[in-house]
Amino acid sequence: MSSSQGVSTDPMQATGMISVDQALEFMLARARPLEETESVPVSEALGRVLAHAEISPMDVPGYASSSMDGYAVRAGDAAVDASVSLRVAQRIAAGEIGVALLAGEAARIFTGAPLPEGADAVVIQEDCERRGDQVCFRGPVSAGENVRPRGNDIQAASEVLAAGARLRPQELGLAASVGLARLDVVRRLRVAIFSSGDELVQPGEPLAAGAIYNSNRYTLRGLLSALGCQIIDLGSVEDTLAATQAALLEAAAQSDVVVTSGGMSVGDEDHVKQAVERVGQLEMWRVAVKPGKPLAYGRINTADFIGLPGNPVSTLVTFCLFVRPFLLRRQGVPHVLGNGLAVPAAFPWPRPSRRREYLRARLEPGANGIAVSIYPKQGSDVLTSTVWADGLVEIREGTTVEPGDPVPYYSFAELLF
Numbered sequence: 001m002s003s004s005q006g007v008s009t010d011p012m013q014a015t016g017m018i019s020v021d022q023a024l025e026f027m028l029a030r031a032r033p034l035e036e037t038e039s040v041p042v043s044e045a046l047g048r049v050l051a052h053a054e055i056s057p058m059d060v061p062g063y064a065s066s067s068m069d070g071y072a073v074r075a076g077d078a079a080v081d082a083s084v085s086l087r088v089a090q091r092i093a094a095g096e097i098g099v100a101l102l103a104g105e106a107a108r109i110f111t112g113a114p115l116p117e118g119a120d121a122v123v124i125q126e127d128c129e130r131r132g133d134q135v136c137f138r139g140p141v142s143a144g145e146n147v148r149p150r151g152n153d154i155q156a157a158s159e160v161l162a163a164g165a166r167l168r169p170q171e172l173g174l175a176a177s178v179g180l181a182r183l184d185v186v187r188r189l190r191v192a193i194f195s196s197g198d199e200l201v202q203p204g205e206p207l208a209a210g211a212i213y214n215s216n217r218y219t220l221r222g223l224l225s226a227l228g229c230q231i232i233d234l235g236s237v238e239d240t241l242a243a244t245q246a247a248l249l250e251a252a253a254q255s256d257v258v259v260t261s262g263g264m265s266v267g268d269e270d271h272v273k274q275a276v277e278r279v280g281q282l283e284m285w286r287v288a289v290k291p292g293k294p295l296a297y298g299r300i301n302t303a304d305f306i307g308l309p310g311n312p313v314s315t316l317v318t319f320c321l322f323v324r325p326f327l328l329r330r331q332g333v334p335h336v337l338g339n340g341l342a343v344p345a346a347f348p349w350p351r352p353s354r355r356r357e358y359l360r361a362r363l364e365p366g367a368n369g370i371a372v373s374i375y376p377k378q379g380s381d382v383l384t385s386t387v388w389a390d391g392l393v394e395i396r397e398g399t400t401v402e403p404g405d406p407v408p409y410y411s412f413a414e415l416l417f
């Protein structure tokens with residue numbers, strides 16, 4: 001972090017690293033929510049972010065209706081008494097409108113059908129005995145039973161969806177239930193990506209000695225798709241300062257946010273940091289996190305820049321921890337941080353670390369219920385750990401863990417959505 005913007009009171013400053021919390025705070029403070037919106041049909045709004053709150057124009061249901069198949073009655077008329085029977089005067093299916101129910105009458109009614117005027121209860125058909133045009137009852141009947149009052153789910157003029165809501169299937173269903181055909185959503189965030197490294201080869205191409213396949217490109221594309229971003233993929237960039245500068249400028253010109261992988265350390269072959277300093281501003285660098293220490297944030301012209309370390313596990317973990325909340329906030333989502341569940345550890349962590357560690361972990365049944373296990377190999381190159389895992393366990397800096405101690409567990413179901 002540059003001295004002008006840095007957090008000088010940070011105890012980590014001596015090590016040249018800032019804490020995970022400080023890095024998140026720093027980045028989120030710079031994540032300006034997009035203002036441009038677009039209108040999309042509800043059927044195409046999955047995964048988008050709602051631009052403003054939606055108010056219901058109507059009550060749902062719009063009329064009192066039956067929640068079961070049975071007989072609509074006036075509760076006062078129906079008693080559990082073999083001598084009491086009501087005349088079945090009408091039949092009302094969903095979508096039909098009955099006529100007013102008179103004293104001593106019942107109406108055959110089906111789930112979702114409007115209650116006829118005068119009726120105040122529905123007796124389920126299992127509790128009724130039908131004889132010709134008469135019906136009598138085997139169970140007690142009380143006013144209001146099996147009736148959904150008008151507005152039971154939603155009242156007209158109430159807020160049904162909040163600004164910044166991420167639209168899941170249930171949000172789409174709710175919008176449709178109040179008759180909304182289109183929704184105003186935040187325009188897609190444009191994210192440019194490239195990978196740094198002369199050793200990188202695309203899958204499908206032959207692998208020369210010393211080369212490796214570019215995996216981060218595919219991880220990043222998947223991560224960005226899950227967040228509803230428009231991806232501008234510049235592929236791999238060779239390890240020279242000039243090529244890196246040119247790629248950064250090209251990426252920044254086409255996007256809102258540039259995300260790179262690799263080349264963020266200080267080796268002779270790491271050019272991304274220096275290139276950002278030349279063509280933009282590097283505002284934050286090095287976070288006390290493992291894996292992922294060389295994480296960086298900066299600006300290139302009008303675009304944000306986020307530099308991720310090249311090791312594949314580091315790329316995934318730092319994306320989940322820092323890039324995801326940043327990109328969500330840029331799309332106007334208010335709550336962007338994961339919720340750690342406290343789960344008993346099935347492992348010891350005897351040596352405290354100076355950096356906050358995120359271990360590839362998985363929930364498993366233990367002797368006393370669910371516990372969380374960690375993959376035996378936690379190296380930042382061990383991509384198999386991320387496939388074995390269903391989440392990450394957080395070990396805070398300076399702490400140790402004994403089996404059974406609660407540790408924060410973050411599910412991939414949340415981190416990758």
Ligand code: AMP
Pocket residue numbers: 195196197199200212213214215216217261262263264265270309310311312
């Ligand atoms: P770097 O951050 O560039 O020093 O790279 C750290 C390690 O991650 C090296 O072993 C690189 O070969 C590897 N690496 C960098 N970029 C990628 C990538 N896109 N896909 C897979 N591995 C990578």
Ligand code: MG
Pocket residue numbers: 196197198262263269270310
């Ligand atoms: Mg490299």
